[in-house]
Each structure stands twice: as C-alpha cells, then as structure tokens.
Amino acid sequence: xxxxxxxxxxxxxxxxxxxxxxxxxxxxxxxxxxxxxxxxxxxxxxxxxxxxxxxxxxxxxxxxxxxxxxxxxxxxxxxxxxxxxxxxxxxxxxxxxxxxxxxxxxxxxxxxxxxxxxxxxxxxxxxxxxxxxxxxxxxxxxxxxxxxxxxxxxxxxxxxxxxxxxxxxxxxxxxxxxxxxxxxxxxxxxxxxxxxxxxxxxxxxxxxxxxxxxxxxxxxxxxxxxxxxxxxxxxxxxxxxxxxxxxxxxxxxxxxxxxxxxxxxxxxxxxxxxxxxxxxxxxxxxxxxxxxxxxxxxxxxxxxxxxxxxxxxxxxxxxxxxxxxxxxxxxxxxxxxxxxxxxxxxxxxxxxxxxxxxxxxxxxxxxx
Amino acid sequence: xxxxxxxxxxxxxxxxxxxxxxxxxxxxxxxxxxxxxxxxxxxxxxxxxxxxxxxxxxxxxxxxxxxxxxxxxxxxxxxxxxxxxxxxxxxxxxxxxxxxxxxxxxxxxxxxxxxxxxxxxxxxxxxxxxxxxxxxxxxxxxxxxxxxxxxxxxxxxxxxxxxxxxxxxxxxxxxxxxxxxxxxxxxxxxxxxxxxxxxxxxxxxxxxxxxxxxxxxxxxxxxxxxxxxxxxxxxxxxxxxxxxxxxxxxx
Numbered sequence: 001x002x003x004x005x006x007x008x009x010x011x012x013x014x015x016x017x018x019x020x021x022x023x024x025x026x027x028x029x030x031x032x033x034x035x036x037x038x039x040x041x042x043x044x045x046x047x048x049x050x051x052x053x054x055x056x057x058x059x060x061x062x063x064x065x066x067x068x069x070x071x072x073x074x075x076x077x078x079x080x081x082x083x084x085x086x087x088x089x090x091x092x093x094x095x096x097x098x099x100x101x102x103x104x105x106x107x108x109x110x111x112x113x114x115x116x117x118x119x120x121x122x123x124x125x126x127x128x129x130x131x132x133x134x135x136x137x138x139x140x141x142x143x144x145x146x147x148x149x150x151x152x153x154x155x156x157x158x159x160x161x162x163x164x165x166x167x168x169x170x171x172x173x174x175x176x177x178x179x180x181x182x183x184x185x186x187x188x189x190x191x192x193x194x195x196x197x198x199x200x201x202x203x204x205x206x207x208x209x210x211x212x213x214x215x216x217x218x219x220x221x222x223x224x225x226x227x228x229x230x231x232x233x234x235x236x237x238x239x240x241x242x243x244x245x246x247x248x249x250x251x252x253x254x255x256x257x258x259x260x261x262x263x264x265x266x267x268x269x270x271x272x273x274x275x276x277x278x279x280x281x282x283x284x285x286x287x288x289x290x291x292x293x294x295x296x297x298x299x300x301x302x303x304x305x306x307x308x309x310x311x312x313x314x315x316x317x318x319x320x321x322x323x324x325x326x327x328x329x330x331x332x333x334x335x336x337x338x339x340x341x342x343x344x345x346x347x348x349x350x351x352x353x354x355x356x357x358x359x360x361x362x363x364x365x366x367x368x
Numbered sequence: 369x370x371x372x373x374x375x376x377x378x379x380x381x382x383x384x385x386x387x388x389x390x391x392x393x394x395x396x397x398x399x400x401x402x403x404x405x406x407x408x409x410x411x412x413x414x415x416x417x418x419x420x421x422x423x424x425x426x427x428x429x430x431x432x433x434x435x436x437x438x439x440x441x442x443x444x445x446x447x448x449x450x451x452x453x454x455x456x457x458x459x460x461x462x463x464x465x466x467x468x469x470x471x472x473x474x475x476x477x478x479x480x481x482x483x484x485x486x487x488x489x490x491x492x493x494x495x496x497x498x499x500x501x502x503x504x505x506x507x508x509x510x511x512x513x514x515x516x517x518x519x520x521x522x523x524x525x526x527x528x529x530x531x532x533x534x535x536x537x538x539x540x541x542x543x544x545x546x547x548x549x550x551x552x553x554x555x556x557x558x559x560x561x562x563x564x565x566x567x568x569x570x571x572x573x574x575x576x577x578x579x580x581x582x583x584x585x586x587x588x589x590x591x592x593x594x595x596x597x598x599x600x601x602x603x604x605x606x607x608x609x610x611x612x613x614x615x616x617x618x619x
Contacts, residue, residue, distance in 0.1 A: 219482035222464050229457040236417060237524060238443035239474045247476050 009296070017042075017202055025195055032191045036266050037310060039198035042205045043263040044286065045302040049205075049212050050255030051287045052298035057216055058248050059228030060145070064153040066279035067160045068128040068253040072260030073270040074164075075124030077177040078114040080188070080265060084181035097179070098172055108170045117184060124261050125254055132253035133246065140242045140249075145231070157277050164272040176271025183265050194266070201262045205299070208255060212295050215251075224248060285324065289331045291338025300340055370395045370532060370562050371416075376425030378411060385411045386587045388425070393532070398558035400565050400577045402598070403584035404608050409566045410452065412584070413534045416564075417449040418442040430531060448530035452537045452566075454517035458510030462501055462520060465509050466492045469524040491527070499523045499553060515546040522553065532562045539572045551575040570599075583608065 021038060024030035047069055054060050087100035093115070095107040113119045135156060144152060167173040180188050187193060215221050223244055226234045235241050264270045273279070283302075290301015305324070312320045335342045373391035377384065386408035393399055401409050414420035416427065418439040427434040434442060457465050470488055472478070496502040499519040504512060509520060518538055525533050538554065539547040547569065554563060554576050567573050573581065577595040584590065585607045591598065598604055 215480075218480055219467070220476065220479040222460060222468055223479050225459055226457045226468055229459050230455050232419075232439075233451075233455045233457065233524075234468075235439040236443055236449050237469050237474075237528065238440050238471075239468075240440050243476050244479075 006296075018199075022195055022199065025191070032194045035191075035198045036194050039194070039201045039266045040263055041303050041306045042198075042201040043259040043266070044283075044306050045205050045299045046201075046208050046259035046262075047256045047283055048286050048290070048298040048302035049208050049295060050252035050259075051283050052292060052295055053212060053215070053224070053255075054248050054252040055284060056287060056292035056294070056298065057221065057228065058224040058245065060245060060249070061147075061150040061284065062153050062249065062252065063150050063277065063280045063284065064157040064160075065252065065256045065283050066275045067157045068132065068256035069260040069263070069279075069283075070164070070270065070272070070275035071128040071131070072124045072257030073264040073274065074171060074177065074260075075114065075120050075127065075257075076183075076261045077180070077264040077270045078111060078171075079117055079120035080180045080183055081177050082111065082115050083183075084179065096172075096177075098175065099170065102167055104170065111170070121261065125257055128253040128257040129250050132250040136246045136249040137242075140245045154277050154280070157275065157280050161272050161276045164275065172271075174272065176269055176273070177264075178269040178271075180265060180268050188265055188268065197262065197266050201266070204258060204262060208258070209295060209299065212255075216295065220244075282324070285328050287338075289327055289338055291340030294338070294340050297338050297340035301338060304339065369393070370397075370430060372426075372428045374426045376412075376415065376422055376427060378415060378420060378422045384587050386415070388412065388584075388587070388589055390589070391582070393562055393564065395531075396558060396560070396562055397579050398554065398563045398565065398576060399579060400567055400573050400581045400595075401584060402567060402570075402573060402581060402608070403590070406586070407584040408587040409584055410536055411587075413449065413536055413564065413566065416442075416532075416534055417447055419449075443528065443530075446529075446531035448525035448528045448533050450518075450521045450525050450533065450535045450538065452540060454514065454521050456509045456512075456517055456520050456524065458508070460509055461505065462496070462507050462509050462512070463492065463505040465520060466495065466505075466523055466527055469527040471527065471529045495523050495526050498526070498556070500549065515542045515550075518542065518550070519553070522550075522557075526557065526561075530561060532564070533557065535563060535565045537566055537568065539567065539569055547572050548575065 017038065021030055021035065025032065025035050047065055051062070051065055054062050081096045082094070085094040085096045087095050087097050089095040089099075089104075089106040091106040093107045093112070095104065095111070099107070113123060139149065139152060163169055164171055165174055171177065182188060183193075216224070223234065223239055226237075226239070227241055227244060231241055260270075282305075286302040286305045287298045288301070289305055290299070291297020305327070308323070309320060312323055316323075331338060337345075369392055371391070371393040373388060376386060376388040376391075378386045388408070401412070403409050411420060415422045416429075416434065418434070418437060418441070422435050425435070429445060429447060432445060434445070434447070437445070457468070460468070467484075467488065470491065472488075492505075493502065496505055499522055501516060501519055501523065504516065509517065512520060518541075522535070522538065525535075535554070538550050542550060551572055554565060555578065557563060558578070565576065567576075574595055580592055581595050581598045582589065582592045583598055583604050590603060590607065591601055593601070
C-alpha cells in the first residue's frame with residue numbers, strides 16, 4: 001500500500017519534469033531559464049541524496065559536501081574554459097584569458113589533463129573520492145564523531161574555500177571560472193543544449209535515487225543505520241565501522257561531485273562562493289527540512305527550498321536568510337521528520353479517519 | 369581452559385579499578401561474578417571485549433592473546449558482549465537487528481551483495497523463539513519493552529555464535545517473572561556457550577549459579593566457590609552481603 005502511494009508520487013514527478021516542462025519548453029510556454037533553473041535544482045537534489053546517506057542514514061554530520069560539489073564543478077568548468085581558451089601560452093597550449101591577465105606564461109601542469117573531456121570527468125570523480133578517502137581515514141580512525149565531525153569538516157570547507165579564493169591557485173580566484181562557450185563542441189547557450197543538460201540532470205537524479213534506494217535497502221544500508229543507532233554495538237557485532245563510514249563518505253562525495261559536474265555547465269559560472277561553509281550548511285538544511293533519513297525527503301527538501309529561494313530572492317531579496325532560518329527552526333522544533341514526515345502524518349491521520357483500521361496503516365508509514 | 373587471566377590490572381586516574389591475580393574459565397562454564405559497586409566487574413568485561421585497554425597482565429582466550437586487539441577482532445575470535453544498558457539498534461526491526469548480528473562475512477562488499485537465505489531465516493526464528501521474541505520480529509526495536517530489549521541484545525550476542533558470552537546485569541530492571549525467564553534462558557545457553565554473568569540480585573544468582581561464583585571486591589579477587597560456599601563465607605558477608613540485606617542493586 002506504501003508502494004501505491006509512492007507510485008503516484010513518482011508518476012506525478014515524471015509527468016511534471018520529464019513531460020510537461022520539456023514539452024512546454026519545446027512549444028515555447030516554458031522559458032529556457034526555467035528549464036536551466038530546474039536542471040540546477042536536480043543537481044542540488046543529487047547532492048542532497050548524498051547528504052541524506054551520510055547524515056540521515058549513518059548519522060555523520062558532514063559539513064563539507066559543497067566542497068566536493070565544487071571539485072566536480074571545477075573539473076568540468078576547467079575543461080570548458082580550456083576549450084574556449086584564446087590566450088596563447090609559451091608552451092604552445094592555449095590558456096584561459098584570466099591567466100594571461102595574471103601574467104601567467106604557460107598553462108599550469110595540473111590544467112593539462114583537463115583538455116580531454118574524458119579525463120576531466122574521471123578526475124572530477126577521482127579527486128573528490130581520493131580527498132574523501134584520505135580525509136575520512138584520519139577522521140574516522142581517530143573516532144571523531146558528532147559535533148566534532150561537523151566542526152572539522154567545516155574547517156576543511158573553510159580552508160579549501162580560502163585556497164580556491166587565491167589567485168596563486170590558478171583557478172580563477174574570487175571570480176571563479178566563467179565565460180563558458182562550448183561543451184563537446186556544442187554551444188552551451190542554445191535552448192537545445194539547455195534542455196539536453198536538464199534532461200541529463202533529471203536522468204542522473206533518477207539513477208542516483210534508484211541506486212541510493214538499492215543501497216539503503218541492502219544489508220549495507222542496515223549497517224549504516226545500525227552505526228547511527230549504536231556505533232559501539234555495531235563494532236561489538238564484528239562490523240568494521242570505519243570501513244562503512246569511509247565507504248559512505250566517499251559515496252556522498254561522489255554524488256556531490258557528479259552534481260557539481262552537471263551544475264557548472266548549466267549555471268555558466270563556478271566560483272569559490274559555491275563551496276563556502278554556508279553552502280554546505282544549506283545543503284544539510286535542505287535535507288533537514290525535507291525529511292532526514294528518507295531519500296524522497298532529501299529530494300523534496302532540496303527542490304522546494306531552492307524553488308522558494310528563487311521566488312523569494314526576486315520578491316524579497318533581503319529576507320531570504322530569515323525565511324530559510326525560520327523554516328529550519330520550525331522544522332527542528334515541530335516537524336523533526338521534516339516535510340515528508342509531516343505529509344505522511346497528515347496522510348495517515350486522514351487515512352485513519354476514512355478507514356476504520358488504522359493499525360497496519362500507521363505501521364506502513366513508519367516503514368516507508 | 370577457554371579463558372585464562374593472569375595479573376590483570378587497570379587503573380583510572382591513579383585509582384586501581386581492577387587488580388585481578390587470576391581467573392580461569394572452562395568451556396561451557398557458566399560463571400557468575402558478584403561484588404559491590406565499583407568492584408571492577410564491568411571493567412573486567414570491558415577489558416575482555418576490547419572496550420577498555422588494560423595496563424598490564426595477560427588474557428588468553430582459546431589459545432590467543434586478547435589484549436591489544438580491536439573490538440572487531442575480539443568479536444571475530446568468539447567473544448560476545450551484552451551491556452548493562454540494553455544496546456540494540458532502535459530504528460531497525462527486531463528481525464534486522466538479529467540479521468545484522470548473524471555470524472557471516474561482515475565486510476562492505478559482503479553486506480552490499482548480501483542475499484537472505486533459508487538457513488539464516490531459520491536460525492533467526494529459532495533464536496527468537498528461544499528468547500521469546502518470535503511474535504515481535506516485525507516490530508521496530510525501539511518500541512520493545514525494557515525486558516524485551518535485554519532479550520533482544522542476548523539474541524544478538526547468541527547469533528554471533530560466540531564461544532564466550534559476557535553478560536552484564538541481564539536482569540536489571542526486570543520484573544520477577546522476566547528475571548526468572550532470563551535465568552532459564554541463560555542456563556539453556558550455557559549448554560552451548562561459556563558465559564560470564566555479572567549480577568547483583570542474589571535470588572537470580574542462586575537460580576543460575578550452577579558452577580562457580582567469583583566475588584570481586586575493590587578490584588581484587590575475594591574468593592571463588594559454589595553459591596553455598598560464597599553465601600556462607602564470612603568475608604563475603606562482611607564486605608558485600610551484610611551491608612544491605614538482600615538486593616544490592618541501588619546503594
């Protein structure tokens with residue numbers, strides 16, 4: 001019976017995002033900007049899935065997901081910028097304009113692999129994964145958890161943000177990377193390309209959701225929840241908790257990186273502002289508001305909060321942070337299961353009024 | 369000899385929590401450890417299962433040294449621990465709690481590609497029946513009563529199929545009826561596993577003490593003997609039993 005309700009939800013989602021919006025765009029009702037906007041929301045939803053896996057399911061509050069997101073974003077952005085590069089370096093490889101302005105003479109060595117699209121994708125996944133592996137190894141080996149985990153990951157996010165801000169890092173400094181022209185030879189500004197990226201993001205989100213679903217339903221997912229419930233009991237039951245934590249930390253980093261890769265070309269710019277501490281905290285808030293510990297909640301939360309963000313920033317530009325704060329505080333105080341939990345409670349209440357047998361229904365809701 | 373302990377000592381901030389000259393346990397022996405609060409009973413179990421590091425001494429289990437090994441290695445060697453405060457996975461169902469405990473390959477990939485099978489299912493039902501949770505398998509563990517959580521944790525330990533079970537105050541907070549049931553369960557389990565039980569409730573100790581009882585006082589071994597010997601020993605009465613009359617749970 002939970003499946004029937006889910007089916008309706010999926011059907012609505014698919015109808016709206018896979019048929020109505022793209023069709024509207026082709027027929028001219030829906031602007032290319034709206035399409036790009038939703039394409040970006042889907043990227044955020046992919047990150048949110050990762051946040052939910054590591055925080056909602058495993059209970060590890062990682063506050064550096066935006067950093068991993070940007071590692072993915074930068075790798076694709078570097079490739080795009082290189083393809084549109086016009087300034088010439090002394091070693092014969094064209095280099096981006098901002099380097100010429102900064103009196104750089106030749107393309108730095110670490111930019112070279114990003115000339116290839118395939119390598120850019122591979123590095124965009126490999127670098128965050130390696131980072132998560134090394135960083136996570138030291139954190140989890142020292143048994144850092146709870147609020148200390150949150151603090152140390154925030155410190156990482158802050159440190160990386162400072163590094164990316166500097167011009168010496170050769171990644172565009174404060175201005176980030178922009179002036180994107182083509183990807184795989186296709187212009188990024190055409191409506192067709194925008195729609196294409198939108199669809200790729202949507203499909204990636206679908207695949208990420210399906211994969212995460214499989215993961216949390218497997219025994220692996222149960223071990224994650226066991227770690228959240230009682231880490232010591234999990235160790236005494238002979239599970240190597242550190243391996244599981246590392247695996248899920250890397251996976252969440254990968255999801256964030258994939259999202260970043262899709263995000264950069266749709267936005268047309270990537271700056272260190274995307275990876276500051278606030279960005280990571282907001283990602284956690286999407287999941288909290290949507291419903292932590294439920295994959296659908298993470299997607300719902302990220303889509304709704306970002307949609308609200310777009311509306312509110314145009315209606316009341318100054319008060320967005322107040323609105324977000326208010327939403328967050330009310331969620332924490334009154335709906336600790338998030339928006340999805342609230343909807344399910346309401347649905348269960350309505351259902352129990354209609355049907356005289358509330359007992360199994362209530363239980364199903366707990367399970368789903 | 370399944371477990372031999374020699375000159376085991378540990379101190380916390382200069383206070384000797386445990387200073388145990390010797391302790392031996394046979395295969396399938398059920399040993400009860402009693403002693404006043406702060407006698408080092410729980411500390412002893414903590415060392416055996418890898419939670420606390422010992423300062424000095426030797427612990428040999430089944431021919432291997434235990435000290436210095438991680439909790440996971442010790443659990444793999446066949447020592448299972450039940451804590452005083454029930455420690456289960458409250459958001460998982462009783463069935464899943466037991467499934468996670470079942471002895472199998474517990475690596476990441478083994479968990480990812482795990483497929484449930486009949487053998488595991490049968491075993492879980494068998495253990496659930498043993499601990500009286502067969503009707504609660506679909507329930508979320510957090511909704512169980514205190515006594516049921518204690519039994520679930522015992523079931524978790526049993527499913528790991530350990531050679532030695534360390535059980536810390538299994539009857540704490542249980543009703544008389546539940547306590548008696550727990551006692552029967554432990555006696556039944558002692559046919560397949562060696563068990564060390566820590567307990568305060570002398571009535572419960574009397575029920576389960578079929579082999580030896582060990583008395584610890586201030587981290588030291590006071591005496592070892594049958595329940596009758598221990599109950600009638602003047603030193604035990606002076607240092608432990610005489611102070612509060614019967615039940616020594618809360619002083």
